[in-house]
Amino acid sequence: MRMQFWREAVEDIYCDNPPHQPVATELWRAVKRHNLTKMWFTKIIDEREKNLDDRAYRNIQELETYAENTQSALLYLTLEMLGVRDIHADHAASHVGKAQGIVTCLRATPYHSARRKVFLPMDICMLHGVSQEDFIRGKQEQNVRDVIYDIASQAHIHLEHVALDDYLYNIRKVDFNIFHPSLQKKSTLLPLHLYIRSWKKTY
Numbered sequence: 001m002r003m004q005f006w007r008e009a010v011e012d013i014y015c016d017n018p019p020h021q022p023v024a025t026e027l028w029r030a031v032k033r034h035n036l037t038k039m040w041f042t043k044i045i046d047e048r049e050k051n052l053d054d055r056a057y058r059n060i061q062e063l064e065t066y067a068e069n070t071q072s073a074l075l076y077l078t079l080e081m082l083g084v085r086d087i088h089a090d091h092a093a094s095h096v097g098k099a100q101g102i103v104t105c106l107r108a109t110p111y112h113s114a115r116r117k118v119f120l121p122m123d124i125c126m127l128h129g130v131s132q133e134d135f136i137r138g139k140q141e142q143n144v145r146d147v148i149y150d151i152a153s154q155a156h157i158h159l160e161h162v163a164l165d166d167y168l169y170n171i172r173k174v175d176f177n178i179f180h181p182s183l184q185k186k187s188t189l190l191p192l193h194l195y196i197r198s199w200k201k202t203y
Contacts, residue, residue: 152171
């Protein structure tokens with residue numbers, strides 16, 4: 001029902017008849033002001049709706065598709081709001097979005113495992129002989145770490161972006177132990193790192 005509401009809301013917004021709901025109203029104003037592309041909203045809703053069944057990704061490509069249609073789509077909309085409509089910027093946004101989606105999946109693994117849910121790509125788990133139960137029990141054997149290594153490597157291929165790369169660097173430091181306590185801490189220095197990277201223009 002929630003996804004259906006937003007599907008209808010997007011249709012109404014692009015017909016200049018937004019529903020009387022605060023978020024929808026602001027979204028309508030943003031669409032009018034920045035001429036945002038309807039397709040990106042539709043992709044986000046479609047992909048989220050497909051993901052409501054809380055099942056693991058069948059393979060890394062499925063995870064990347066989810067990331068492209070959600071995280072990257074949000075970045076495309078952000079670029080449009082900034083007045084940037086450039087194929088090279090879109091290409092970068094695609095990679096950042098995919099990397100962000102993979103890293104988000106990794107970071108959320110301890111949280112989900114504690115609730116008996118595992119979303120990591122099944123093909124990579126099967127390749128290393130790792131079951132969902134291994135993650136639920138918080139096992140830290142080498143084959144479990146190999147799963148995390150393979151998934152993290154795919155994120156690294158897409159982009160070394162500061163906030164994402166910091167997590168990938170930290171996960172290497174603990175030998176890809178996804179359950180290491182240090183990975184659950186937020187980086188208090190992240191705003192400073194972002195400022196320095198911005199100042200140096202070394203994103």
